[in-house]
Amino acid sequence: MISAGIDIGSRTIKLVLHDGADIISSEVRPNSYNAIDICREMLKDVSYDGIVSTGYGRHLFSRHFNCEAISEIKAFTLGAFHTIPDCRTILDIGGQDTKAISIDEKGKISKFEMNDKCAAGTGKFLEIMANALEFTMDEFIESASSAEKGEPINSMCTVFAESEVISLIGRGALRDEVSLGIHHAIVKRSVSLMKRVSIRDSIVFVGGVANNRCVRSLIEKDLGTKVSVPENPQIIGALGCALHKFKTAADSI
């Protein structure tokens, strides 16, 4: 049996095909206003026996494709626990959400926290700040990694932080130090979210922002412990969906 998992996030759509032993293929595409059309496009040339959706478009997808939809919390837990079985704490920073999940030895969720409804501390926040500094995302990460110290950013509200950044630059602050300051701000917020679910090793960092090596190393520095990032951290939710399909299929036999 081949099962598919699809994660319809605010910025990207992730698809994973799994044969029960390995990931056969995966794909990440930018999302837009017409999520369902993009999903159809992605699924056009692949074959699978069953599909499960997650992400904020999961209910829309499940209505169109008549399939099960699971929460991102569950999807990321399944995916992360499968990839790194000794994982106890999961941090997921996506385009519009940040989540911290603590799980037990069996992979069962013991507690989870999500950011409030605004973009503070999410991938979108980093994107807007990079824009404000007229950087591409890669340049932005490069710039932050090269700085010795960070300018403190006090506001976590995306709108206020953007004006704070602009006025810092206006006052002659170094662009690299502002970049690092922004990274500090998002890390501070993510760590406090993780502390609310209680942090235990090993810590797995997933979601699109896990590809940002500066965020990752700052989290490690802050916690004083290693943080694992799976090879393709963005597809962990979609992977969790595909794995869930196997579970339910096994239950119904």
Added chain:
Amino acid sequence: MNKIVNPEPLFNDEFVGEPPAKRVLGHVQAKREQGAAVAGIYCGYAPMELIHAMNIVPAVLCAFSNAQIEAAEEHLPANLCPLIKSSYGFVIRDTCPFYAVSDVVIAETTCDGKKKMFELMSHIRPLYVMDLPQVPEEKEAREEWKSMILKVQSFMEKHTGKNTTEEKIEASIKDTNRKNALMRKIFGFAAMQPPVVSWAELYDVIFIAMAAKGEEINPRLEDIIVKLEKRVESGYFHGDLKSPRVMVTGCPVGGDALKIFKIVEEMGGVVVALDSCTGMKAFMDDISEDTGDPVGAIAERYLRIPCSCMTPNSRRLTTMDKIIENFKPDAVVDFVLHACHSYNIESYKVGEHVKNKHNIPFLKVVTDYSDGDVEQIKTRVQALFESI
């Protein structure tokens, strides 16, 4: 077993299908035409038995619409509880029909936001702020609150020309106790497994039972009980046999805040216990009868309300224990309105208690009256259900 759909509705009056406030407005207007005065109230601490005994009809003032908030924010800070902002918006825009017919307004020093908001509206209608003792366990609290009840009595006498006697107040206490007993019987149908009544139906019944005296509403409550018993006999139940049973506790829920109940249902759950001031709270306790000191007995009962404005409010946890025991929820959602510090802080205690003592998954939801966070709340509620 086939599921029976469309059971007989609990009400069969002209207000079926309308928001429950319409039915209450009809009641208030009818009482007014018969000569009753009207007291607008904002909170569970308003002494209902005294109000009823004075031939005054209590009208719970509107506080749950997002549409009123923009106007309120012209005077109030944006970072304030939506319940306060909405209440104020209704008053300054003159859009609350209950406020429009109120002769007096009764207020309490519960949370800071409300207290200061009352100052801004006190010139519009005669308003009395009852000074609520906030450490109810102190031995002086009872006398203090009793004297406040007597003071609000004089205030109402002065502004409405109505008065009462100790006998009438005692009769009013007994009237409330009879009504509460019937209400608890109705709640019992939500405690059943599976429940035979929905949150929306309970909400309708609670709305009218809050404003009406027992003698006015009890026949209808009895009628509702008969209908619910028939549902049980017919095998009807609400929701799905697998639906997680949810207790929603915390800040008052109404109007646009009902989104929390709707989300719980949309995610496949059933709300079986409504633990707030617009829910079951007012009906869960009785007032001592024939004490020779009816006002003192009322004071005692109201000081037992487990509101987060009180400290240490340990009664919140003991009341929850009883509710959990009776209603057997599979999950507890703590509903906290944005910027409500007292419920928000207390949520930590509540969450630890629910998890440690009852081993039930717990979720705190902090939100306002807008619908911008509906999708995120859905994700959390779904994850809560997945963790059962």
